[in-house]
Amino acid sequence: MSLFQYFAQANLLIVFAASLLAIIDVITTRPNKHFRFLTISKLYRVVALCVCLMPFIVSLVPQSPIFAKTVQVWSGQGPDDFSKNALGKPYVKLQIPILKNELKTDFDNLQVLKLFLISLSIFGFGFMLLKFFRDRKLIKKIIGSSYLIKKHNRVEIYLNDNLKIPFSTYYGRTALLFIPSSLLSSPSNYKMSMLHELAHHRHGDTIWLYFFELLRGIFFINPFVHLLIANAYKYQELACDESIVGHRWYSTSDYCHTLLNVAQLSIGVQNKLVGTACMSTSSSFLKRRINMTLLNETNLSLKKTLPLFFIVFSLIGSISYAAQNVRFDKRISMEMGQNLASRTQASSGIPIVMNQDVLKWLNLAVGTPRGRHYVRASLKRKIKYEKMIKDQIEKFNFPMELMAVPMLESGYQNFDNMTAAGIWSFTPGTARAFGLRVDDEVDERFDPKKLTGAAMRYYLKLQKEFEDWHLSLLAYNSGESRLRRAIIKLGSSDAFELITKSKVLKKENKNYLPKAMAFMIIYHHPELIK
Amino acid sequence: MARRKKEDSKLLTETELIIMNAIWPMGECTVHEVVDTLDQTHSFAYNTVSTIMRVLEKKSVLQSRKEGRSHFYSPLLKKLDYESIGIDHLVLNVFDKTPSTLVKRLIDNKNLSETELKEIQHLLNQRLEQ
Incomplete structure (x- = not known):
């Protein structure tokens, strides 16, 4: 204290x-x-x-x-x-x-x-x-x-x-x-x-x-x-x-x-x-x-x-x-945010962008009691899966920042809701497309290892198509076809331009990328919620 | 906390003066004698008088000697000396260091009888002749 x-x-x-x-x-x-x-x-x-x-x-x-x-x-x-x-x-x-x-x-x-x-x-x-x-x-x-x-x-x-x-x-x-x-x-x-x-x-x-x-x-x-x-x-x-x-x-x-x-x-x-x-x-x-x-x-x-x-x-x-639960303002200023982003960038395989949207999500995660609670619980649950996911990411030679994705997808909770399930939040359709068995008897999405493998294969596919991690992350949330349409309609393949200007993308999709950026910063700087 | 402006420490407090006024005519005396003398005018307890007299001894106003079990006190500060200390204090603090103002105020006082005024005149003449 x-x-x-x-x-x-x-x-x-x-x-x-x-x-x-x-x-x-x-x-x-x-x-x-x-x-x-x-x-x-x-x-x-x-x-x-x-x-x-x-x-x-x-x-x-x-x-x-x-x-x-x-x-x-x-x-x-x-x-x-x-x-x-x-x-x-x-x-x-x-x-x-x-x-x-x-x-x-x-x-x-x-x-x-x-x-x-x-x-x-x-x-x-x-x-x-x-x-x-x-x-x-x-x-x-x-x-x-x-x-x-x-x-x-x-x-x-x-x-x-x-x-x-x-x-x-x-x-x-x-x-x-x-x-x-x-x-x-x-x-x-x-x-x-x-x-x-x-x-x-x-x-x-x-x-x-x-x-x-x-x-x-x-x-x-x-x-x-x-x-x-x-x-x-x-x-x-x-x-x-x-x-x-x-x-x-x-x-x-x-x-x-x-x-x-x-x-x-x-x-x-x-x-x-x-x-x-x-x-x-x-x-x-x-x-x-x-x-x-x-x-x-x-x-x-x-x-x-x-x-x-x-x-x-x-x-x-x-x-x-x-x-005891008095929370003191832990909000981060733009200046601090940029500093954090550049420090994260130095060790990150995914380009880290800092702007008002990212800062907003970063502050909601580390500056509010609920956000802090959520992040803290996610980081705690992450420990269980850390080694397994790291191994998978290394196998695919992907950036480690992907570890942050289950944090915002599910908070590392292996749970089911009617549409998506597992720590990577896969819909049944996507899961089947990447070789998982999802039916009345077996749902392999609850096997974190298998699901992580599927997620990696999904990212591999996205990377092959978009060759840009920002776009891949966006597509992971919105779906490739919607992103493709958005790119064609706007005539730009800049992910941050897309989320500000595109009318094809849903609001949920637009929030996804800044949120991912914020969680990647948190992944590299867990001391933010201490 | 109460603290008065620092004043001439030689000036006695009200209670001390009451006791000293009893001691001066007697000369050497014991606490008992002082208590007995004061009994007619004030109701001081033996302990109080004893305390004050011990304080007065510390202030070098009284001196004491022990004889058997009792203490005998005698004034070290003479009444006349204290009177002049009082006048000095009065002149210094009340009459702006000008004694003539004091005398003027004294003479103007309507309570003075003719004989008293004549005596003052006599005293003044005597002092001037010296």
Whole structure:
């Protein structure tokens, strides 16, 4: 999985997770009954972790077709089944008109967009990193101007004259608490704010803050990550409130008083430092906190919270699983196509032509989920017949590119439909003409070896008549007589001129040659569908 | 996070000043004595006062000596010195570094009685004669 793919999947998950948790947030805001805030706070942490790890975990799980094609970034219509002509049905008409130069511009725009997003993310990460180090320096400075009033193991409490709001942070493996000395004038404020900040350390909030900030840095451009983190911080505060208010030793009204006091002090205060937990909150949230503290609400037991966890994880897991099938635009530009064609040409016995039609088919095969699926499956099935067909082709001294023909004829499927059968899609008439037995008892078209022999003899015949591989390929699909008529009528034996101008050839025949060219390129460059 | 503009660190905070105002008349004292003195006006807990006094010691405003199990604190910063620090701060930050404005504002104050004004005049004359 490429890094960009991971990044895109994780972003998708963040959008989903943030929305889901926002819904839970709305539900829990309802009075009377709510989940334990500490539980939800933990849920946020696990969800944030999941968002980061799920794309990795799920990529290890084998793909199942149930989720295939669920999400796709670019949804150009696939070439349907390439073997449709073998089934005797017309090709599905393309609904997306491919204009000249359109492919190229699309591709360039996408590259530019990708580059833009990447650079924006790097910029965001750099910005967060810069902010983080600036704030670390600031905290160091605050420590310098503070007075250590209590130290117990790895907890240090500082008093600072210049601070307005109490805050806590985890710094250099020590849990630090900063209490503004102005709070000392009221013993209850002093005590409650200290308890609150200590609760942050006890819940591990101050350590998780770093993780959340890292997440924010990495997915800076995703607005949902900010929503997710803002809500996570909110629940950290609520969980601290809950742990103090739920305690019989501490007075609820004192605590509310402290909350109000700190809120008042925080008016006009600068932004919160990165990696610190502080008591101040927005006014609407303050109301909720005080409501929560004063109303003696019943907490749902852990047992009742478990389904919530289960639902959230199964949803995130399945979304992540579905996101595995996100296809990124693999469309090929004309420039790339020409490059590919010339590289293929170097090792090809059949002249490879690149034009808008070929490019269209190439893109439908490698740039759409259905096309990719089809090509991948064909290449997989090809392995079984590869040696046998190669031997036959060598025997006739034909170009190896003929290996691509069964790919577009049948996708290397040895199957029958009412009109044609076998991997080379022979009609009964043609099969009989080349020495195969096709009757009610025996159908030799299903013997790949015999059918390949017949196909080779057919190509030999076509080559003898047309002496041009393009025309032979065309005739293989349209039939010699129809091609002959088309050549006579148009007065040209250029295969590509014929497919653009001839009125004798059917649309199906006209598509055949560009498609064959595309598959020959794919035959030489199977990495295109990797 | 709240950070006020950096100001003269020598200026005491509100709470510190309350405690110092209790300590200055007493001279050397223990935390208990300060708490008892403040008990009439403020309800400070023993721990709070102790914390503040330890901070004041770190700020070199107080000094302490240990006798038995109790600490005795005595002011290192004299009240007069702190008054002048306060005035300096006031002149510097409020009265645009011009002390005369401060005096003018003081004299204009309607709360001043005639005797107080006369005393100010007397002090000014005394200072000028020196």
